[in-house]
Amino acid sequence: MSLLLRVCLFFLLIQSQLSWGQSGNFLFQPFFGYERVYHSQPSPYWQTRNNYGVRVLVGPQLLSLDGEYAMAKDDNLIGATTVEHSSQKIKVGLRSTFNVSSYLGGFLRAGVQWKTEKRTETTAGVPTESTENSTDPYAGAGVVIAYAKNLALTADVTAVFIDSHPNGRDVEYQYSAGLVVKFGQ
Numbered sequence: 001m002s003l004l005l006r007v008c009l010f011f012l013l014i015q016s017q018l019s020w021g022q023s024g025n026f027l028f029q030p031f032f033g034y035e036r037v038y039h040s041q042p043s044p045y046w047q048t049r050n051n052y053g054v055r056v057l058v059g060p061q062l063l064s065l066d067g068e069y070a071m072a073k074d075d076n077l078i079g080a081t082t083v084e085h086s087s088q089k090i091k092v093g094l095r096s097t098f099n100v101s102s103y104l105g106g107f108l109r110a111g112v113q114w115k116t117e118k119r120t121e122t123t124a125g126v127p128t129e130s131t132e133n134s135t136d137p138y139a140g141a142g143v144v145i146a147y148a149k150n151l152a153l154t155a156d157v158t159a160v161f162i163d164s165h166p167n168g169r170d171v172e173y174q175y176s177a178g179l180v181v182k183f184g185q
Contacts, residue, residue: 025064025182027057029154033176035072037087038162047085049074051174057095066095066109070174084120089113091138091158105144113138113160136162144180152180 035051038044053070068091075084093111100106117132142156160172 025057025059025061027055027064027180027182029055029057029178029180031055031070031154031176031178033174033178035172035174037072037074037085037172038170047074047076051176053089055178061097061099064095064097066093066111067091080123082122084122085117087115087117089115093138097144103146105146107142107144107156108140109142109156109158110137110139112136134162136160140174150182152182154178154180 030052031054032050032052034048036046036048038046049072051070051072053068055066055068057067058065068089070089070091071087072089073084073086075082077083091111091113093109095107095109097105097107113136115134115136117134119130119132121128121130138158138160140156140158142154144152144154146152155177156175158174158176160174162170162172
């Protein structure tokens with residue numbers, strides 16, 4: 001890596017620690033978004049649905065603990081059968097945030113997602129329920145726009161690398177936007 005690139009990265013990291021979101025912060029972020037998920041039954045298909053939840057960040061911007069709880073629900077009519085999916089997801093990982101200016105920044109995140117997916121299939125008024133649990137790695141990136149000392153908007157995309165896909169590993173994409181409320185310094 002060239003010396004110029006190293007110096008630029010060093011000053012970018014130093015600047016990110018001195019701007020919005022100084023070290024030792026606690027960030028609380030409710031969010032709403034869309035996700036693209038894979039359903040294997042009754043026949044394999046992809047579904048786009050709303051998701052919502054909350055993220056919590058603890059620690060310095062350079063490398064903070066990233067936690068998230070999210071829920072989503074969808075239903076489809078397939079022939080004479082109604083299929084309803086509801087999921088609860090917990091993500092735990094690390095996040096690195098960097099500032100381009102005092103109002104604009106970005107972040108990278110990665111970790112592990114635990115998901116519980118409940119499936120209810122109703123045919124002729126008779127429901128059949130099943131539950132599936134999975135643990136999969138994720139990675140994502142996003143942008144942060146600060147508009148007040150303790151408030152900011154965020155938009156991001158997260159890719160969850162699912163192992164339960166019948167053709168091997170595939171990717172679920174989760175897009176979200178949220179409001180960040182900063183507590184701390």
